[in-house]
Amino acid sequence: MALLELRDIHKTYHLGGETIRALDGVSLDIDSGEFISIIGPSGSGKSTLMHILGCLDSPTSGTLMMDNTMIHDASSRQLASIRNKKIGFVFQFFNLLPKLTVRQNVELPMIYSGHSSKERRERAMTALRRVNMEDRSKHRPSQLSGGQQQRTAIARALVNDPRIIFADEPTGNLDSHTGELILEMFDQLHNEGRTVMLVTHDPEIAAVTPRRIEIRDGKIANEADPTLAGKAPRFEQIIKAESKATT
């Protein structure tokens, strides 16, 4: 049974009288425990797809099911609850609150899920231990390096034990070495059985994941799936073409 099921998802924006089709009929199944990347150039609609998958946005049409529950027409309140309990986000710019300490930042999702302060503290420390940030719990984000900030953000994404973790260009703001460490961390999370989805424009990063979905002009242009062994070479070609285009 798929964790996430997308059927014919459309998303259109109206910008100054112009209609932009950000997503144009996307259908996709994501199973529990998968490690997936969504790649595509900027403006391809990959971020929109992640926002819809991440319940930050609702599709204009189409159906979206998570855990066999229809969520494409959920209220903003229900979406907030899903984001809180079932989804963890890791962003390119870390998105930590500068006024809070590392531990308080990690506690943030639990404030909205109604945990007691004692429980919040314990679980935040567990999550920080998981990303080796335990000794920095009292620091503020401004006192941390980029990699440390991103690890804090991962701890925050993990703290409510979500069904799926979305990472939007998680290495985009890091040097390549730190970026590798962060990707390794996602790999570990995947090995622990978590569902992780990376959104990136970088084919090298996408290469880390067993399953790769390419988005172009709001449509799934190609999909590399280890289960579809025959199609893999074609995917490699696309990646090469892509890297030429970006460089």
Place this chain on the structure above:
Amino acid sequence: MNFGTVIQSGIKEIGAHWFRSLLTMFGVICGVASLVTMASFIKGKENLLRESLAETGGLEKITVESEDDLPDYQKHLEGEAKGVTLKDVYALQAGAPMVHDITPSINKSRYRGYLRVSRKGRGARPWMLQGTWPTALEIQEHEIEHGRMFTMMDDLLSNNVCVIGTEIRNSLFDEVDDQGETIIPIGERILINYVPFTIVGMFREYMSDEDRKKKEAAKASGETRSLRNIFSRGSDSNTRRTQFIYYQKNNAIMVPLNTLVAKLDSSYETGSKLDRKLSEITMKIEDVSLLSTSLQQVRNVLMRTHKGLEDFEFETQEEFADDITLAIYNERISGMFIAGICLLIGGIGIINIMLSSISERVREIGIRKSVGATSMDVFTQILIESVVLAVAGGLAGLAISPILVNTLASLADDSTPPIMTTQAMLIAFGFSVLIGSLAGLFPAIKAAKLNPIQALRYD
């Protein structure tokens, strides 16, 4: 979302920008402090006025006076008009159960006719010499501090006894003797229009609480200068009015009605003493809410004894009470208006700061929403922050208001002493909370409406 956590984060948010928060709160602080201060001064004034109303007998007192000027249709009967008499008093006692303590009196003012009070070469200038019955004590809210009131027996026998106010004592004797003891002139003889009278009682000294404190303080420090100088003279009409009532009461002399008529009244008339014209009849009604009914009853009785002649008129203290209510109402309105403007400005300050703080925190709101905050959570957070600002401002305002009140009171030494009430403080505080909530509403709605995706992209 936990309410305590929200308040905590609100306080933290305010602490993070404490100087800006202080400036924001300043409006509310001023508003609350000015509201409390205003209310204290108005309350002080109101109490003073109510006190003076009570000192003159309260709302229950009705006075019936002789009226020489008859209504037009009775003008031709002017010769028959006798005014109020003792006959009326007895008739009212028998026929008007809604009033009690019906007290006749003949008043001799020092301004009308000859009145001289003296003792061993020293003279006094009484405000009024009153020939009356012992019930006058209660009607006029007098209190005997030393000796006794004269009795109906004194009245019956026309005894030469009198009860005096403390100012009369001060003029004829002194307030204190050489040893510094207060003089109590009970049993002493004085001359009223050269007729010897024995002092049987003396009233207590009437003065405002404020003056009493001053006097005690002066006494304690051994101050010998004239006490009159330390009394507040009253810089406004209301204070003067009250001071004047105290002055009148302290300068009163009372003698039995019959004594006055028999021994002191030069216009002694022949005929039954029941027909003697009185200055006034005072009485009290049982129930203030039945004022008009009681007045009608008294009127009915008097119309009968006066054979239809309207040679009397009523005087109630209602007008005085209405004056007080109106004066207080006016002051309240203007006071509230000023304090209201202060609070309004405070509220606008909060709106301003909350709005600018929201545009600074769009990204934060986006992050909070992405980790599961609902629009309601964001709304509550912003609203509570502004309420916390207002509450903190309100508390600070309450804290400084006693200082403000005392400073103003000491600057204007002569004015009515202010009275701070819990009620005023609660109202002021309540208003600050209300203003905080209202001011937070608009920014909170704006924040709650933010789209998480756009908010996350915001820089």
